[in-house]
Amino acid sequence: MKISYNWLKQFIKIDWKSDETSALLTDLGLEVEVVEKYQSVKGGLEGIVVGHVLTCIPHPDADRLKITTVDLGDGIPLQIVCGASNVASGQKVPVATIGTILYDKDGNSFTIKKGKIRGQESHGMICAEDELGLGENHDGIMVLDETIPAGTLASTVFKIENDEVFEIGLTPNRADAMSHLGTARDLRAGLIQTGINVELITPSVSNFRVDKRTLKIDVDVKDIHLAPRYCGVTISGITVKESPDWLKNRLKAIGINPKNNIVDVTNYVLHDLGQPLHAFDAGKISGKISVQTLPSGTKFKTLDDIERTLHEEDLMICDEKGPMCIAGVFGGLKSGVSETTNAIFLESAYFNPVSIRKSAKRHQLNTDASFRFERGIDPTITEYALKRAALLIIEVAGGEITSDIIDIYQKKIEDFPVFLNFKNVARIIGEELPKDTIKQILASLEIKINSVSDAGLGLTIPAYRVDVQREIDVIEEILRVYGYNNIIFSKKLNATVSNSPRNEDYKVQNSIATQLNSLGFNEMMANSLTTASYVQLSQILKEEHNVTMLNPLSSDLASMRQSLLFSGLEAISYNINRKNSDLKLFEFGKSYHKFLAGYEEIKHLTLFQTGNRNQENWTNAQKPSDFFLFKGYVESIISRLGISKTKSAAVNSDIFSEGIAFALGSETIVEFGLVKKSILKHFGIKQDVFYADFNWATVLKLMSSKIKYTDIPKYPEVRRDLALLIDQNVTYDSIYKIARQTEKSLLKDINLFDVYEGKNLPEGKKSYALSFIIQDLTKTLEDTQIDSIMSKLKNNFETELGASLR
Numbered sequence: 001m002k003i004s005y006n007w008l009k010q011f012i013k014i015d016w017k018s019d020e021t022s023a024l025l026t027d028l029g030l031e032v033e034v035v036e037k038y039q040s041v042k043g044g045l046e047g048i049v050v051g052h053v054l055t056c057i058p059h060p061d062a063d064r065l066k067i068t069t070v071d072l073g074d075g076i077p078l079q080i081v082c083g084a085s086n087v088a089s090g091q092k093v094p095v096a097t098i099g100t101i102l103y104d105k106d107g108n109s110f111t112i113k114k115g116k117i118r119g120q121e122s123h124g125m126i127c128a129e130d131e132l133g134l135g136e137n138h139d140g141i142m143v144l145d146e147t148i149p150a151g152t153l154a155s156t157v158f159k160i161e162n163d164e165v166f167e168i169g170l171t172p173n174r175a176d177a178m179s180h181l182g183t184a185r186d187l188r189a190g191l192i193q194t195g196i197n198v199e200l201i202t203p204s205v206s207n208f209r210v211d212k213r214t215l216k217i218d219v220d221v222k223d224i225h226l227a228p229r230y231c232g233v234t235i236s237g238i239t240v241k242e243s244p245d246w247l248k249n250r251l252k253a254i255g256i257n258p259k260n261n262i263v264d265v266t267n268y269v270l271h272d273l274g275q276p277l278h279a280f281d282a283g284k285i286s287g288k289i290s291v292q293t294l295p296s297g298t299k300f301k302t303l304d305d306i307e308r309t310l311h312e313e314d315l316m317i318c319d320e321k322g323p324m325c326i327a328g329v330f331g332g333l334k335s336g337v338s339e340t341t342n343a344i345f346l347e348s349a350y351f352n353p354v355s356i357r358k359s360a361k362r363h364q365l366n367t368d369a370s371f372r373f374e375r376g377i378d379p380t381i382t383e384y385a386l387k388r389a390a391l392l393i394i395e396v397a398g399g400e401i402t403s404d405i406i407d408i409y410q411k412k413i414e415d416f417p418v419f420l421n422f423k424n425v426a427r428i429i430g431e432e433l434p435k436d437t438i439k440q441i442l443a444s445l446e447i448k449i450n451s452v453s454d455a456g457l458g459l460t461i462p463a464y465r466v467d468v469q470r471e472i473d474v475i476e477e478i479l480r481v482y483g484y485n486n487i488i489f490s491k492k493l494n495a496t497v498s499n500s501p502r503n504e505d506y507k508v509q510n511s512i513a514t515q516l517n518s519l520g521f522n523e524m525m526a527n528s529l530t531t532a533s534y535v536q537l538s539q540i541l542k543e544e545h546n547v548t549m550l551n552p553l554s555s556d557l558a559s560m561r562q563s564l565l566f567s568g569l570e571a572i573s574y575n576i577n578r579k580n581s582d583l584k585l586f587e588f589g590k591s592y593h594k595f596l597a598g599y600e601e602i603k604h605l606t607l608f609q610t611g612n613r614n615q616e617n618w619t620n621a622q623k624p625s626d627f628f629l630f631k632g633y634v635e636s637i638i639s640r641l642g643i644s645k646t647k648s649a650a651v652n653s654d655i656f657s658e659g660i661a662f663a664l665g666s667e668t669i670v671e672f673g674l675v676k677k678s679i680l681k682h683f684g685i686k687q688d689v690f691y692a693d694f695n696w697a698t699v700l701k702l703m704s705s706k707i708k709y710t711d712i713p714k715y716p717e718v719r720r721d722l723a724l725l726i727d728q729n730v731t732y733d734s735i736y737k738i739a740r741q742t743e744k745s746l747l748k749d750i751n752l753f754d755v756y757e758g759k760n761l762p763e764g765k766k767s768y769a770l771s772f773i774i775q776d777l778t779k780t781l782e783d784t785q786i787d788s789i790m791s792k793l794k795n796n797f798e799t800e801l802g803a804s805l806r
Helices: 018-027 180-193 245-253 261-273 353-362 368-373 379-397 422-429 435-444 471-482 505-518 532-537 565-576 627-640 677-682 696-702 732-742 783-801
Strands: 002-004 032-039 048-059 062-071 078-082 092-096 101-103 109-111 115-117 120-122 162-168 219-221 229-236 277-281 289-293 299-301 307-309 315-319 322-326 343-350 406-408 416-421 448-452 456-461 583-595 598-610 647-650 656-664 667-675 689-695 718-727 747-756 765-774
Touching (some): 002 180, 018 162, 162 245, 180 471, 219 229, 261 368, 261 379, 277 379, 343 379, 353 368, 422 435, 422 456, 422 471, 435 448, 505 583, 565 598, 565 677, 565 689, 598 627, 627 667, 667 696, 718 783, 732 765, 765 783
Parallel strands (some): 219 289
Antiparallel strands (some): 032 162, 048 092, 062 078, 101 109, 229 406, 289 315, 416 456, 656 667, 747 765
């Protein structure tokens, strides 16, 4: 939001420098992000003076050039070569002196320098209107009033306005401050707190009167819930033309391009008082005005010449022929003010904020009016703003008021009652403020004090403060005006030591995140809002379980995610498209589901891996990530969590082409595997992606906080290897189980370290190379014991699996 300092000073007389004012506004919560200088003419006509042309003769070497001598008021005539056809002796003209910076129509600067033109020296430049930024005319130089003394600064002749503009980062809750009046109101409260008692000056509308009653337009508000207050008046005999300079300068300073005097006045009052207005061409209104909704599917062409399809909940301003305006959002093409307009119906209203926001988002329209209506404006100034605008229109466009003001306000919007407890103020602020100070701050914020007791204050909050409806809101108001920096903090440090459980969610999450970082994973945070159609990529996800947004920002953000997979694939696709294809990502996040019993949030930890396992390096050949590497990452997390005795099971998900699940009892801890090609194709991913999904609630439930200690074995372990030739349908799991059943006490570990299938092997066979770790914790093993164990293993493999030694 942009606030003009000159404009602000119309409401509050202050001679502070802009940096002091911006600091106070920031302390009040209206954070000034930047202060920019504004000049009604770029460059401020610095270096431009009024010159008196003493002589003017043709250039000897150029037909279109003339050599002039010009007096700049210092008694030393300068020679200037000029190409304008209308230059003549005796004229008073604007002269850009040596070193002056001028700007072309595109805003590019150039400096006036001493030079020679066709052999003749030139010590300046006699300027045309467009060269000074004072207009578009370039037919010749500007000829000024001959009574202006030579040497007069052009900036005083043309009354250049210099202003400073505050760029305020306004928070969405501060609807009351979305105008110069609202900002001035806050600034006054801050000044009073610093000891400067100033008056808030509001524009007078005492001159408003009805001149004639010759153009009455009736209004019918069909839904007072959507339009609680609606005011209007007609103004006839106006002339639509360019606005005066003072009005154009006000609008330009805050970044608004002037259009015509009628539209400019409505924009001015919008930013002046915070009340949006709309002017209809009265000659284009048929019969009475009706404020109503229309059937869904009704077509309506807006000011931008786009035909829009209306929704049944869109509030419309209509006449007897049809819609003229989307209420509070955007005007219609056929009812707007044009150059031929000579009478208008001026509207000022208070519309339901929720209704306006829905219509604006539905039609993807974001206007200054909708921005204010949807946040909640002041319902008490609707008529006042209408009178203010009507008087300004008569001032800049002529005409007269030709109807009484229509004010339909059937159900008044009441102020909010709040009781403020002094003890709560002290407890929350951390300092006991004097009661008189609290009362002074509340009064400066136009909060009425209805009752006073030892316990607290009975207050009435103005209706325009839609963000102040609770006691805590009032305390926040007191604190921001009193000043956060003025609160005295105790130098005493109080600390407590709490006995918190080891398995707190955030502690476990930080521990696992640290481990994953050490393994080369990067944490990602994806948006919980996603595309509703993603559920169609998997049969286990149901469209009826989608949690959909009532008012989505776009179709891509219309639903809460049921799975973290798709947002992760979006991130992978984004990176691959930017030549970053080797990725290891993880995310802690939630999925959202709608069931018959209600809504449910489920927390997950997800892992993603794709591309090569390591960065390209001259010492290591590139090797793609594979299932077993990814499985190792999953197992390392389970081990770190202290979960043991897990069992692998078939994965119950159609998002994997290959996958398994780890479970403990009936609880599934994680499902992981290779994502289906059909799903990857939807995201434009052509390389393999491995994905793991941990159910975080199950993890926290099953993880062990007990730490077990064992002595380091005193006696050595022994390793023996076997190379088994087995059928291709034999799994490692069956070998593992047979080995464990054969030797339960001394066999400590089994490892499959090589798999071979190919030539030199019988058809339908494969070779497994396995290592067996054997250890006795009470004594050193002898060869006879070791050979006996290995013999039993070999015999059982031969008997049960048909295996043979290679």
